[in-house]
Amino acid sequence: xxxxxxxxxxxxxxxxxxxxxxxxxxxxxxxxxxxxxxxxxxxxxxxxxxxxxxxxxxxxxxxxxxxxxxxxxxxxxxxxxxxxxxxxxxxxxxxxxxxxxxxxxxxxxxxxxxxxxxxxxxxxxxxxxxxxxxxxxxxxxxxxxxxxxxxxxxxxxxxxxxxxxxxxxxxxxxxxxxxxxxxxxxxxxxxxxxxxxxxxxxxxxxxxxxxxxxxxxxxxxxxxxxxxxxxxxxxxxxxxxxxxxxxxxxxxxxxxxxxxxxxxxxxxxxxxxxxxxxxxxxxxxxxxxxxxxxxxxxxxxxxxxxxxxxxxxxxxxxxxxxxxxxxxxxxxxxxxxxxxxxxxxxxxxxxxxxxxxxxxxxxxxxxxxxxxxxxxxxxxxxxxxxxxxxxxxxxxxxxxxxxxxxxxxxxxxxxxxxxxxxxxxxxxxxxxxxxxxxxxxxxxxxxxxxxxxxxxxxxxxxxxxxxxxxxxxxxxxxxxxxxxxxxxxxxxxxxxxxxxxxxxxxxxxxxxxxxxxxxxxxxxxxxxxxxxxxxxxxxxxxxxxxxxxxxxxxxxxxxxxxxxxxxxxxxxxxxxxxxxxxxxxxxxxxxxxxxxxxxxxxxxxxxxxxxxxxxxxxxxxxxxxxxxxxxxxxxxxxxxxxxxxxxxxxxxxxxxxxxxxxxxxxxxxxxxxxxxxxxxxxxxxxxxxxxxxxxxxxxxxxxxxxxxxxxxxxxxxxxxxxxxxxxxxxx
Numbered sequence: 001x002x003x004x005x006x007x008x009x010x011x012x013x014x015x016x017x018x019x020x021x022x023x024x025x026x027x028x029x030x031x032x033x034x035x036x037x038x039x040x041x042x043x044x045x046x047x048x049x050x051x052x053x054x055x056x057x058x059x060x061x062x063x064x065x066x067x068x069x070x071x072x073x074x075x076x077x078x079x080x081x082x083x084x085x086x087x088x089x090x091x092x093x094x095x096x097x098x099x100x101x102x103x104x105x106x107x108x109x110x111x112x113x114x115x116x117x118x119x120x121x122x123x124x125x126x127x128x129x130x131x132x133x134x135x136x137x138x139x140x141x142x143x144x145x146x147x148x149x150x151x152x153x154x155x156x157x158x159x160x161x162x163x164x165x166x167x168x169x170x171x172x173x174x175x176x177x178x179x180x181x182x183x184x185x186x187x188x189x190x191x192x193x194x195x196x197x198x199x200x201x202x203x204x205x206x207x208x209x210x211x212x213x214x215x216x217x218x219x220x221x222x223x224x225x226x227x228x229x230x231x232x233x234x235x236x237x238x239x240x241x242x243x244x245x246x247x248x249x250x251x252x253x254x255x256x257x258x259x260x261x262x263x264x265x266x267x268x269x270x271x272x273x274x275x276x277x278x279x280x281x282x283x284x285x286x287x288x289x290x291x292x293x294x295x296x297x298x299x300x301x302x303x304x305x306x307x308x309x310x311x312x313x314x315x316x317x318x319x320x321x322x323x324x325x326x327x328x329x330x331x332x333x334x335x336x337x338x339x340x341x342x343x344x345x346x347x348x349x350x351x352x353x354x355x356x357x358x359x360x361x362x363x364x365x366x367x368x369x370x371x372x373x374x375x376x377x378x379x380x381x382x383x384x385x386x387x388x389x390x391x392x393x394x395x396x397x398x399x400x401x402x403x404x405x406x407x408x409x410x411x412x413x414x415x416x417x418x419x420x421x422x423x424x425x426x427x428x429x430x431x432x433x434x435x436x437x438x439x440x441x442x443x444x445x446x447x448x449x450x451x452x453x454x455x456x457x458x459x460x461x462x463x464x465x466x467x468x469x470x471x472x473x474x475x476x477x478x479x480x481x482x483x484x485x486x487x488x489x490x491x492x493x494x495x496x497x498x499x500x501x502x503x504x505x506x507x508x509x510x511x512x513x514x515x516x517x518x519x520x521x522x523x524x525x526x527x528x529x530x531x532x533x534x535x536x537x538x539x540x541x542x543x544x545x546x547x548x549x550x551x552x553x554x555x556x557x558x559x560x561x562x563x564x565x566x567x568x569x570x571x572x573x574x575x576x577x578x579x580x581x582x583x584x585x586x587x588x589x590x591x592x593x594x595x596x597x598x599x600x601x602x603x604x605x606x607x608x609x610x611x612x613x614x615x616x617x618x619x620x621x622x623x624x625x626x627x628x629x630x631x632x633x634x635x636x637x638x639x640x641x642x643x644x645x646x647x648x649x650x651x652x653x654x655x656x657x658x659x660x661x662x663x664x665x666x667x668x669x670x671x672x673x674x675x676x677x678x679x680x681x682x683x684x685x686x687x688x689x690x691x692x693x694x695x696x697x698x699x700x701x702x703x704x705x706x707x708x709x710x711x712x713x714x715x716x717x718x719x720x721x722x723x724x725x726x727x728x729x730x731x
Contacts, residue, residue, distance in 0.1 A: 021409030028109040031119030033098035036149035043292035048084035079105040101491035104473030108341040112356040115143040115306035122156035128703030143274040179279040202232040213289025242270035271305035309409025316436040332407040336360035338426040362406040369432040390416030443488035445693040452509035463506035481518035519594040520638040526551040529629030531621035543609035544617035560600040570606035574618040581622025590630035637721035638713035640686040648704035663688035
């Protein structure tokens with residue numbers, strides 16, 4: 001690691017194809033929007049020699065080449081891969097979006113990586129969503145480290161931020177979250193702020209000076225040694241506590257000086273096991289500088305402390321028919337097993353898939369089997385096909401550098417997989433396999449859209465298909481009850497990006513329209529109606545009369561039709577015609593234009609004519625009878641009610657429950673969920689929670705999440721029902 005007694009050579013350059021999993025490191029950067037992740041990626045690329053000046057690749061493209069602009073600010077909304085070489089290792093740096101709406105891209109990054117680097121701003125602290133991602137990583141034992149950015153801020157306090165991180169991430173063992181370095185500040189500027197110019201290694205007690213744009217190692221003075229003494233002792237004790245050598249603590253407490261090499265080895269093992277979480281500091285390089293502060297130390301941490309792909313067990317694997325298969329983790333000579341972690345569309349080369357190889361070796365122009373889980377509820381097809389892949393390449397900004405192969409443990413971009421979608425498995429065509437999918441968040445913000453013109457209508461279906469193929473967190477719904485096309489998104493920014501992609505990438509202009517919920521109607525009590533359809537206009541006329549009784553049924557009963565005609569008043573052949581007319585009118589509604597449900601319609605009497613009665617006449621009479629019965633009855637307007645479960649921090653439980661009550665919700669229970677959080681269960685009308693995904697984030701400061709499931713339809717309050725009826729034409 002960077003606290004070793006030497007520094008690695010500074011230049012390494014662009015990444016190439018790795019030849020052994022042990023030489024690969026896959027690290028994902030996690031942090032809230034604005035924490036400095038993308039700037040840090042650029043600084044690491046500069047230090048590794050992959051770019052020749054900050055933020056630029058050697059041929060002039062940008063490292064952080066994201067093609068989305070959200071709210072007129074540059075914001076990365078996609079998972080981005082930047083591979084670099086450092087000291088003989090290939091490091092795949094996965095930069096993830098920091099905005100909560102793009103958590104699907106974050107989950108993909110976690111799936112593709114073997115360790116996580118949490119980026120925390122010294123001026124902003126740790127937000128709730130970052131804590132939640134930390135818990136996700138802890139649940140699967142992913143190794144983690146923390147890097148503090150924005151040290152140049154006047155409010156930056158590294159020591160205080162380290163304490164906050166220990167409190168937020170340390171759980172029951174805050175001594176598992178400790179700094180490896182302390183920032184060294186230079187002379188005080190006229191504004192009273194002293195800039196950070198270097199780092200002091202706590203283990204080696206060496207000074208690493210970045211003041212002149214390149215890391216220089218020096219001997220610290222007596223003042224600096226005194227400054228680090230307490231922090232150094234605490235770090236050593238923290239490392240020894242995680243050591244597999246149980247005698248080490250007794251020897252240390254007995255006054256023995258522990259060898260530096262032993263401490264570094266124990267530190268690296270503890271980091272790789274995910275039991276110790278070092279805190280580091282970083283800052284971007286100044287104009288013209290070759291290295292950003294702390295970047296060498298970070299690269300050494302990644303190569304020395306983070307695990308190799310060999311140390312990560314493969315996800316659960318089956319054949320497409322569900323038979324469990326055992327696949328040895330990360331064997332380049334094993335059966336091919338790879339996963340699409342991101343899908344993008346390029347206007348020149350078509351669909352491009354970012355793939356993590358877990359077993360075997362992927363080669364250009366090979367034919368592979370593509371297995372998809374099928375997320376039909378989200379608009380994704382279930383497929384099981386063979387496809388020939390195109391070129392393999394290593395992405396870097398706009399550039400795609402050709403690769404000869406991609407071994408187990410490595411990542412690469414694959415061109416021309418026209419059927420593969422995010423989350424799909426690639427395997428050998430004669431040995432198809434399917435990996436267990438990673439957990440995707442449910443999109444809970446509806447966006448109802450219509451094609452802007454006839455030309456857009458012709459392109460809409462294809463554009464939507466491509467959109468959901470790229471983003472499995474998006475759900476496409478064509479609602480048969482409301483006749484709306486609905487994109488279910490994770491939040492407003494997610495929805496805005498979807499519209500932007502439809503417009504700019506796929507050339508489809510759409511209009512956003514109010515989202516409708518599927519209202520229903522039912523009878524509040526028993527009523528009767530007579531349908532009379534008698535017309536004579538020369539030749540055959542139309543004659544049909546029927547009398548019905550309508551009574552309400554329990555929730556979920558649907559429409560029940562009963563024949564109780566006596567004496568053949570309605571001939572047998574026309575009774576199905578009456579039922580057909582009744583059901584057709586029920587589908588159209590009888591009060592406000594919403595389908596009628598949960599009633600029993602009984603045909604009691606009627607009249608027919610030997611010549612003029614017909615199927616069409618009795619259908620019309622049945623519909624008229626139902627409308628007359630409704631005119632003399634009280635009709636309930638029914639609204640869908642959802643079961644809502646909100647997982648929220650204890651500090652926000654009161655605010656959440658108060659908000660749910662304001663939405664006409666009924667809280668049906670609460671229970672402790674551990675970790676200072678509570679699960680609130682409620683039943684809430686769906687018409688009241690259309691924007692709950694956005695509002696809950698505001699109420700809980702991004703720390704809560706919820707799910708919802710349809711429960712039933714129930715009567716809407718009279719005053720609200722009247723307002724809806726008033727807005728309904730011809731109600």
